[in-house]
Amino acid sequence: MIRHSAVALVPLLSLLTSAAFSQNRVDSVNHVDPSLAYCHIYAIVPMVAGSGTLQDPKRPMFALSPAQLSTTSVGVPGTGGTGSGAGTSPTSTSRTGVLGHQMVVSDDGTMAFVEFVGATRNDLINIITSTTPGVQVFERWNGTTQAAMEAAFGQFKKGFSLANWQPLRVQ
Numbered sequence: 001m002i003r004h005s006a007v008a009l010v011p012l013l014s015l016l017t018s019a020a021f022s023q024n025r026v027d028s029v030n031h032v033d034p035s036l037a038y039c040h041i042y043a044i045v046p047m048v049a050g051s052g053t054l055q056d057p058k059r060p061m062f063a064l065s066p067a068q069l070s071t072t073s074v075g076v077p078g079t080g081g082t083g084s085g086a087g088t089s090p091t092s093t094s095r096t097g098v099l100g101h102q103m104v105v106s107d108d109g110t111m112a113f114v115e116f117v118g119a120t121r122n123d124l125i126n127i128i129t130s131t132t133p134g135v136q137v138f139e140r141w142n143g144t145t146q147a148a149m150e151a152a153f154g155q156f157k158k159g160f161s162l163a164n165w166q167p168l169r170v171q
Helices: 002-024 121-128 146-154
Strands: 039-048 098-105 111-118 136-138
Touching: 039 121, 039 146, 098 121, 111 121, 111 146, 136 146
Parallel strands: none
Antiparallel strands: 039 111, 039 136, 098 111
16 A cells, blocks of 8 residues: 555656756746846937938937948947947947937937947947937936936927837847
């Protein structure tokens, strides 16, 4: 009788221990919220003059032009790149500088509310420390509220709201 109950306990113990150790499996890891995966900053910046063509689009300050995207040394300190801290090309092996951005253009087309994404805060330091007139930077982890960002850009775009704004996902 004792032998039969011990044999019956083996599958039960096996099931319990496998359940306990399955929490460490790679495929059961919780995914990170995209807004926390990289450094996200928000800024009100002037639009950079461009002709509006694919080769020279109108874009927010600190965003790379297509010509800069084809240069791997753009914005990398010490390389002589011509970017304004925007970082390397997405085709290079390093993940530095601005990895992506999304924007809303002001009503008059001269300013933009932009979310810039970098691998680290240091990759966006040229934007964060910019002293260019008209540039306002918001860092949520430094206590900036959504209401403060909406109020600041609301001066440039009537009815501006972040209610439907989704964090930029960088691949």
